[in-house]
Amino acid sequence: MFNNKKSVFDKINDFLVKKNHELVMSIYLANYNGNNIYIRLDYVPKLSVYKVVWVDLNFLNVKHIEDYINIQMMTKYISNKIIEKLSTFECESGFKLNEDIIGDRVEILTYFNGNKEYVFDRFLPLEWEGLIDPLALIFSYLPRGMEVFLNEIFGKFDGTEESYNCIKPVKFNLLKGDSTKIFRPLSIEKGTDIFDKNKVSFLEKVDNRYLAIVEDRIPYLVVIEEVDKEHVLMWCNCKANYFCKHIYAVLLAIREKKFNNFYKVKFLGKDETLLDKVTLRNFYFSFGIRNGKLYLLTPDGVILPISPVQNGKLLFEVIEDDDDCNLSSALNEFKLK
Ligand SMILES: [Zn+2]
Numbered sequence: 001m002f003n004n005k006k007s008v009f010d011k012i013n014d015f016l017v018k019k020n021h022e023l024v025m026s027i028y029l030a031n032y033n034g035n036n037i038y039i040r041l042d043y044v045p046k047l048s049v050y051k052v053v054w055v056d057l058n059f060l061n062v063k064h065i066e067d068y069i070n071i072q073m074m075t076k077y078i079s080n081k082i083i084e085k086l087s088t089f090e091c092e093s094g095f096k097l098n099e100d101i102i103g104d105r106v107e108i109l110t111y112f113n114g115n116k117e118y119v120f121d122r123f124l125p126l127e128w129e130g131l132i133d134p135l136a137l138i139f140s141y142l143p144r145g146m147e148v149f150l151n152e153i154f155g156k157f158d159g160t161e162e163s164y165n166c167i168k169p170v171k172f173n174l175l176k177g178d179s180t181k182i183f184r185p186l187s188i189e190k191g192t193d194i195f196d197k198n199k200v201s202f203l204e205k206v207d208n209r210y211l212a213i214v215e216d217r218i219p220y221l222v223v224i225e226e227v228d229k230e231h232v233l234m235w236c237n238c239k240a241n242y243f244c245k246h247i248y249a250v251l252l253a254i255r256e257k258k259f260n261n262f263y264k265v266k267f268l269g270k271d272e273t274l275l276d277k278v279t280l281r282n283f284y285f286s287f288g289i290r291n292g293k294l295y296l297l298t299p300d301g302v303i304l305p306i307s308p309v310q311n312g313k314l315l316f317e318v319i320e321d322d323d324d325c326n327l328s329s330a331l332n333e334f335k336l337k
Helices: 008-018 062-068 076-088 126-139 144-153 161-165 185-196 245-255 326-336
Strands: 022-032 035-044 049-056 070-073 094-096 105-110 116-121 200-206 209-215 219-226 231-236 263-267 283-290 293-297 303-306 316-320
Touching (some): 008 022, 008 035, 022 076, 076 126, 126 144, 200 245, 200 283, 209 245, 283 326
Antiparallel strands (some): 035 049, 219 231, 293 303
16 A cells, blocks of 8 residues: 555654664564564663564554564673674675565664665675674574574575575576576586486476476475566475476476376365365376375475275276376276285
8 A cells, every 4th residue: 555654664663762762773674585574773761771672564563563562671781792893884885686586685774873774685795794793692682483584694604595595486587597507517417317317207387387206216396486487486305405406307308398297186085184185176196106105296295195095995086197097007906906
């Protein structure tokens, strides 16, 4: 809603001014992993103390600000440390934005030695190292769950950038993008080998998502989602903390149009609880039978092996098979055993 009313930040400030708070520093996590969190370091002259204030804007009801604002007193020692660090941090204001990143913006304002503004996307730039201590000290007063933001913000210093980037949308053209920019050389080499050996056994596009099974030591599920025209989200359940060889093999398969639809099966059993984890649809994607189990994909991207028979009866009906009806015959054989 567009209107001329005061911003939520002004309303929070008004509330705090009434409590004799003076803003010293603020940190706004804007759409950071989907969260909008406003954090402040305030000075209360009447009491000569510093306080940490934080508000989760996703849940804030501006009519009852007092119920949503969290205020925590800070010890003198810690607040002196922060002030000491801030007063020696002499970088000019700056905007270090990264257009490859969607969301994950951090806006830091300091009202110390004049107003300064430091804005960056996802990772604190190396040249602003002087903000590490003030941020870490302020975050030590926040709920422990908020540490995840701080760890990610410090990714450039910890060398963990890639592990954060690879679980989020990345700016990449699926069909033409230069893969050497986001894949490691070894992933490209091994992924090419996997693709050449036809180990991308299933690949199907559903809406804006590609689902694929890659046969490595075990079958891995790869999901590649076109978030918008420029960004893709690429995920593999092998849990590598970078874009892995399986994802690269699937990328090649997409580019070479080597599609092979999943089997679709319908659950016939009456025991709803057996499959209530996967009942978002009335049919399931499957990549066949291995080691006596029927392998299904759950809608949230988990591989689920399940016994296809119960008391001699088949629990599944095949509604989409391959040209040779491999799954139907495998299921029938199963029943006869
Ligand atoms: Zn993988």
